Amino acid sequence: MSQVFKPTEPYESKLNEQPWGTMEWLVHDSLTPGVNMSVAVMKILRDKTSPLHRHPNSNEFCYLLEGQAEITMDNKKLILNVGDSVLIPIGTAHGFKNLGTQTTKMFLSYSEGRRIFQEI
Secondary structure (H helix, E strand, O other): OOOOOOOOOOOOOEEEEEOOEEEEEEEOOOOOOOOOOEEEEEEEOOOOEOOOEEOOOOOEEEEEEEOEEEEEEOOEEEEEEOOOEEEEOOOOOEEEEEOOOOOEEEEEEEOOOOOOOEEO
16 A cells, blocks of 8 residues: 655645644554554644653654744653654653743654544
8 A cells, every 4th residue: 555645746644733832643554544553743833731641552753843832741840942853652641831931832743543542
């Protein structure tokens, strides 16, 4: 199963709006059945925080594209600047806070096509 994504051609993504920002799913089992991975762009609005949560079935890789963010992982806080990345192991409690003056943008990748989200 191969699929080429070109910026000049329309691509069906799946946008989920939240009170803190958005998740735009680019690759997900609901978009490409059987893909066994997920990829999204997450935007966190200024002065907002995503809920503390975990994924019991999936590792998560985050790469900060724009802004500045604080990630809380198992009660430890780290500051992410543009170009920083973090790998969040399966089941690790985590959440993100926008520390900047504008929207924070992150590239996210998960090791499952349908990652489980458990809010804490």
